[in-house]
Amino acid sequence: MNLAEFQAQLRTYTQPVVVDFWAPWCMPCRVTRPILKRLAQEYQGKVALWEINAEDHPDLLRELKIFGIPTLIAFRDGQEISRHIGAKPESDLNEMFRLLSEGKTPPRLKPVERLLRIVIALVLVALAFSTSGGWPLYVLAGLVFFSAVYDRCPVWKAITGWVQDIASKQNSGRAS
Incomplete structure:
Protein backbone atom coordinates (compact mmCIF):
# COMPACT_ATOMS: atom_id res chain seq x y z
CA MET A 1 0.00 0.00 0.00
CA ASN A 2 1.39 3.41 -0.92
CA LEU A 3 0.47 6.81 0.51
CA ALA A 4 -2.08 7.61 -2.22
CA GLU A 5 -3.90 4.30 -1.66
CA PHE A 6 -3.79 4.81 2.10
CA GLN A 7 -5.25 8.33 1.81
CA ALA A 8 -7.92 7.13 -0.63
CA GLN A 9 -9.04 4.47 1.86
CA LEU A 10 -9.09 7.04 4.67
CA ARG A 11 -11.41 9.30 2.67
CA THR A 12 -14.00 6.51 2.45
CA TYR A 13 -14.50 6.55 6.24
CA THR A 14 -16.96 8.96 7.81
CA GLN A 15 -15.89 7.95 11.31
CA PRO A 16 -12.49 8.59 12.93
CA VAL A 17 -9.81 6.01 12.17
CA VAL A 18 -7.02 4.94 14.53
CA VAL A 19 -4.16 3.34 12.62
CA ASP A 20 -1.87 1.06 14.61
CA PHE A 21 1.55 0.62 13.01
CA TRP A 22 3.04 -2.48 14.59
CA ALA A 23 5.38 -5.43 13.99
CA PRO A 24 5.19 -9.04 15.19
CA TRP A 25 8.59 -8.83 16.94
CA CYS A 26 7.69 -5.60 18.82
CA MET A 27 7.00 -6.37 22.49
CA PRO A 28 5.19 -3.06 23.24
CA CYS A 29 3.02 -3.76 20.19
CA ARG A 30 2.08 -7.15 21.63
CA VAL A 31 0.99 -5.44 24.85
CA THR A 32 -1.16 -2.76 23.22
CA ARG A 33 -2.75 -4.78 20.39
CA PRO A 34 -5.24 -6.70 22.58
CA ILE A 35 -6.26 -3.44 24.26
CA LEU A 36 -6.76 -1.75 20.89
CA LYS A 37 -8.80 -4.67 19.57
CA ARG A 38 -11.04 -4.58 22.65
CA LEU A 39 -11.51 -0.82 22.30
CA ALA A 40 -12.28 -1.22 18.58
CA GLN A 41 -15.06 -3.64 19.53
CA GLU A 42 -16.33 -1.33 22.26
CA TYR A 43 -16.41 1.69 19.92
CA GLN A 44 -17.51 -0.22 16.82
CA GLY A 45 -19.38 2.08 14.46
CA LYS A 46 -17.89 5.17 16.13
CA VAL A 47 -14.13 4.67 15.72
CA ALA A 48 -12.43 2.32 13.26
CA LEU A 49 -9.14 0.56 13.97
CA TRP A 50 -6.70 -0.29 11.20
CA GLU A 51 -3.68 -2.45 11.88
CA ILE A 52 -0.72 -2.06 9.55
CA ASN A 53 2.28 -4.36 9.86
CA ALA A 54 5.36 -2.14 9.58
CA GLU A 55 7.37 -4.93 7.97
CA ASP A 56 4.87 -5.26 5.12
CA HIS A 57 4.67 -1.52 4.34
CA PRO A 58 8.05 0.16 4.95
CA ASP A 59 7.46 2.74 2.20
CA LEU A 60 4.20 3.88 3.78
CA LEU A 61 5.91 4.28 7.15
CA ARG A 62 8.66 6.34 5.52
CA GLU A 63 6.12 8.55 3.72
CA LEU A 64 4.17 9.10 6.96
CA LYS A 65 7.43 9.82 8.83
CA ILE A 66 6.98 6.98 11.29
CA PHE A 67 10.32 6.23 12.92
CA GLY A 68 9.27 4.05 15.85
CA ILE A 69 6.66 1.45 16.63
CA PRO A 70 4.13 1.10 17.94
CA THR A 71 2.80 4.33 16.48
CA LEU A 72 -0.88 5.21 16.66
CA ILE A 73 -2.20 7.88 14.32
CA ALA A 74 -5.77 9.13 14.60
CA PHE A 75 -7.41 10.49 11.44
CA ARG A 76 -10.65 12.38 10.97
CA ASP A 77 -11.93 13.23 7.48
CA GLY A 78 -8.65 11.93 6.07
CA GLN A 79 -6.54 14.35 8.12
CA GLU A 80 -4.13 13.37 10.89
CA ILE A 81 -5.33 14.80 14.18
CA SER A 82 -3.24 12.92 16.72
CA ARG A 83 -0.07 10.82 16.84
CA HIS A 84 1.28 8.70 19.69
CA ILE A 85 4.57 6.84 19.63
CA GLY A 86 5.31 3.96 21.96
CA ALA A 87 3.14 1.86 24.22
CA LYS A 88 0.44 3.77 26.08
CA PRO A 89 -1.46 2.73 29.19
CA GLU A 90 -4.93 1.33 28.69
CA SER A 91 -6.46 4.42 30.31
CA ASP A 92 -4.80 6.69 27.71
CA LEU A 93 -5.94 4.51 24.83
CA ASN A 94 -9.48 4.38 26.21
CA GLU A 95 -9.50 8.17 26.57
CA MET A 96 -8.33 8.56 22.96
CA PHE A 97 -11.13 6.32 21.63
CA ARG A 98 -13.71 8.04 23.84
CA LEU A 99 -12.71 11.52 22.66
CA LEU A 100 -12.66 10.45 19.02
CA SER A 101 -16.12 8.86 19.35
CA GLU A 102 -17.42 12.16 20.77
CA GLY A 103 -15.99 14.15 17.86
CA LYS A 104 -13.25 15.68 19.98
CA THR A 105 -9.53 15.75 19.28
CA PRO A 106 -7.27 13.91 21.70
CA PRO A 107 -4.69 16.20 23.29
CA ARG A 108 -1.19 15.83 21.94
CA LEU A 109 0.47 16.54 25.28
CA LYS A 110 -0.51 15.49 28.75
Whole structure:
Protein backbone atom coordinates (compact mmCIF):
# COMPACT_ATOMS: atom_id res chain seq x y z
CA MET A 1 0.00 0.00 0.00
CA ASN A 2 1.39 3.41 -0.92
CA LEU A 3 0.47 6.81 0.51
CA ALA A 4 -2.08 7.61 -2.22
CA GLU A 5 -3.90 4.30 -1.66
CA PHE A 6 -3.79 4.81 2.10
CA GLN A 7 -5.25 8.33 1.81
CA ALA A 8 -7.92 7.13 -0.63
CA GLN A 9 -9.04 4.47 1.86
CA LEU A 10 -9.09 7.04 4.67
CA ARG A 11 -11.41 9.30 2.67
CA THR A 12 -14.00 6.51 2.45
CA TYR A 13 -14.50 6.55 6.24
CA THR A 14 -16.96 8.96 7.81
CA GLN A 15 -15.89 7.95 11.31
CA PRO A 16 -12.49 8.59 12.93
CA VAL A 17 -9.81 6.01 12.17
CA VAL A 18 -7.02 4.94 14.53
CA VAL A 19 -4.16 3.34 12.62
CA ASP A 20 -1.87 1.06 14.61
CA PHE A 21 1.55 0.62 13.01
CA TRP A 22 3.04 -2.48 14.59
CA ALA A 23 5.38 -5.43 13.99
CA PRO A 24 5.19 -9.04 15.19
CA TRP A 25 8.59 -8.83 16.94
CA CYS A 26 7.69 -5.60 18.82
CA MET A 27 7.00 -6.37 22.49
CA PRO A 28 5.19 -3.06 23.24
CA CYS A 29 3.02 -3.76 20.19
CA ARG A 30 2.08 -7.15 21.63
CA VAL A 31 0.99 -5.44 24.85
CA THR A 32 -1.16 -2.76 23.22
CA ARG A 33 -2.75 -4.78 20.39
CA PRO A 34 -5.24 -6.70 22.58
CA ILE A 35 -6.26 -3.44 24.26
CA LEU A 36 -6.76 -1.75 20.89
CA LYS A 37 -8.80 -4.67 19.57
CA ARG A 38 -11.04 -4.58 22.65
CA LEU A 39 -11.51 -0.82 22.30
CA ALA A 40 -12.28 -1.22 18.58
CA GLN A 41 -15.06 -3.64 19.53
CA GLU A 42 -16.33 -1.33 22.26
CA TYR A 43 -16.41 1.69 19.92
CA GLN A 44 -17.51 -0.22 16.82
CA GLY A 45 -19.38 2.08 14.46
CA LYS A 46 -17.89 5.17 16.13
CA VAL A 47 -14.13 4.67 15.72
CA ALA A 48 -12.43 2.32 13.26
CA LEU A 49 -9.14 0.56 13.97
CA TRP A 50 -6.70 -0.29 11.20
CA GLU A 51 -3.68 -2.45 11.88
CA ILE A 52 -0.72 -2.06 9.55
CA ASN A 53 2.28 -4.36 9.86
CA ALA A 54 5.36 -2.14 9.58
CA GLU A 55 7.37 -4.93 7.97
CA ASP A 56 4.87 -5.26 5.12
CA HIS A 57 4.67 -1.52 4.34
CA PRO A 58 8.05 0.16 4.95
CA ASP A 59 7.46 2.74 2.20
CA LEU A 60 4.20 3.88 3.78
CA LEU A 61 5.91 4.28 7.15
CA ARG A 62 8.66 6.34 5.52
CA GLU A 63 6.12 8.55 3.72
CA LEU A 64 4.17 9.10 6.96
CA LYS A 65 7.43 9.82 8.83
CA ILE A 66 6.98 6.98 11.29
CA PHE A 67 10.32 6.23 12.92
CA GLY A 68 9.27 4.05 15.85
CA ILE A 69 6.66 1.45 16.63
CA PRO A 70 4.13 1.10 17.94
CA THR A 71 2.80 4.33 16.48
CA LEU A 72 -0.88 5.21 16.66
CA ILE A 73 -2.20 7.88 14.32
CA ALA A 74 -5.77 9.13 14.60
CA PHE A 75 -7.41 10.49 11.44
CA ARG A 76 -10.65 12.38 10.97
CA ASP A 77 -11.93 13.23 7.48
CA GLY A 78 -8.65 11.93 6.07
CA GLN A 79 -6.54 14.35 8.12
CA GLU A 80 -4.13 13.37 10.89
CA ILE A 81 -5.33 14.80 14.18
CA SER A 82 -3.24 12.92 16.72
CA ARG A 83 -0.07 10.82 16.84
CA HIS A 84 1.28 8.70 19.69
CA ILE A 85 4.57 6.84 19.63
CA GLY A 86 5.31 3.96 21.96
CA ALA A 87 3.14 1.86 24.22
CA LYS A 88 0.44 3.77 26.08
CA PRO A 89 -1.46 2.73 29.19
CA GLU A 90 -4.93 1.33 28.69
CA SER A 91 -6.46 4.42 30.31
CA ASP A 92 -4.80 6.69 27.71
CA LEU A 93 -5.94 4.51 24.83
CA ASN A 94 -9.48 4.38 26.21
CA GLU A 95 -9.50 8.17 26.57
CA MET A 96 -8.33 8.56 22.96
CA PHE A 97 -11.13 6.32 21.63
CA ARG A 98 -13.71 8.04 23.84
CA LEU A 99 -12.71 11.52 22.66
CA LEU A 100 -12.66 10.45 19.02
CA SER A 101 -16.12 8.86 19.35
CA GLU A 102 -17.42 12.16 20.77
CA GLY A 103 -15.99 14.15 17.86
CA LYS A 104 -13.25 15.68 19.98
CA THR A 105 -9.53 15.75 19.28
CA PRO A 106 -7.27 13.91 21.70
CA PRO A 107 -4.69 16.20 23.29
CA ARG A 108 -1.19 15.83 21.94
CA LEU A 109 0.47 16.54 25.28
CA LYS A 110 -0.51 15.49 28.75
CA PRO A 111 -0.60 18.27 31.36
CA VAL A 112 2.50 16.85 33.08
CA GLU A 113 4.44 16.82 29.79
CA ARG A 114 3.32 20.37 29.05
CA LEU A 115 4.34 21.59 32.53
CA LEU A 116 7.72 19.86 32.28
CA ARG A 117 8.47 21.59 28.98
CA ILE A 118 7.50 24.98 30.42
CA VAL A 119 9.76 24.42 33.44
CA ILE A 120 12.65 23.43 31.17
CA ALA A 121 12.11 26.59 29.11
CA LEU A 122 12.17 28.72 32.27
CA VAL A 123 15.39 27.05 33.42
CA LEU A 124 16.95 27.78 30.03
CA VAL A 125 15.88 31.44 30.27
CA ALA A 126 17.42 31.69 33.74
CA LEU A 127 20.61 30.08 32.47
CA ALA A 128 20.74 32.42 29.48
CA PHE A 129 20.14 35.43 31.72
CA SER A 130 22.98 34.42 34.06
CA THR A 131 25.51 34.04 31.21
CA SER A 132 26.72 36.73 28.88
CA GLY A 133 25.93 36.26 25.23
CA GLY A 134 23.32 33.62 25.98
CA TRP A 135 21.06 34.40 23.01
CA PRO A 136 21.25 30.81 21.69
CA LEU A 137 19.81 29.69 25.04
CA TYR A 138 16.99 32.22 24.69
CA VAL A 139 16.22 30.79 21.25
CA LEU A 140 16.31 27.25 22.62
CA ALA A 141 14.10 28.28 25.54
CA GLY A 142 11.61 29.79 23.08
CA LEU A 143 11.53 26.61 21.03
CA VAL A 144 11.06 24.42 24.12
CA PHE A 145 8.28 26.72 25.37
CA PHE A 146 6.58 26.66 21.97
CA SER A 147 6.73 22.84 22.00
CA ALA A 148 4.66 23.02 25.20
CA VAL A 149 1.89 25.17 23.72
CA TYR A 150 1.91 24.69 19.93
CA ASP A 151 -1.14 22.43 19.95
CA ARG A 152 -3.20 25.20 21.56
CA CYS A 153 -1.92 28.05 19.39
CA PRO A 154 -4.59 29.26 16.92
CA VAL A 155 -1.99 30.80 14.61
CA TRP A 156 -0.08 27.51 14.44
CA LYS A 157 -3.32 25.61 13.76
CA ALA A 158 -4.25 28.04 10.99
CA ILE A 159 -0.82 27.82 9.35
CA THR A 160 -0.59 24.03 9.56
CA GLY A 161 -4.18 23.68 8.31
CA TRP A 162 -3.35 25.92 5.37
CA VAL A 163 -0.19 23.93 4.58
CA GLN A 164 -2.08 20.62 4.83
CA ASP A 165 -4.77 21.94 2.48
CA ILE A 166 -2.13 22.91 -0.09
CA ALA A 167 -0.38 19.54 0.27
CA SER A 168 -3.62 17.58 -0.10
CA LYS A 169 -4.57 19.61 -3.21
CA GLN A 170 -1.15 18.90 -4.70
CA ASN A 171 -1.43 15.19 -3.86
CA SER A 172 -4.93 14.97 -5.33
CA GLY A 173 -3.66 16.71 -8.47
CA ARG A 174 -0.90 14.09 -8.84
CA ALA A 175 -3.35 11.21 -8.35
CA SER A 176 -5.58 12.48 -11.18
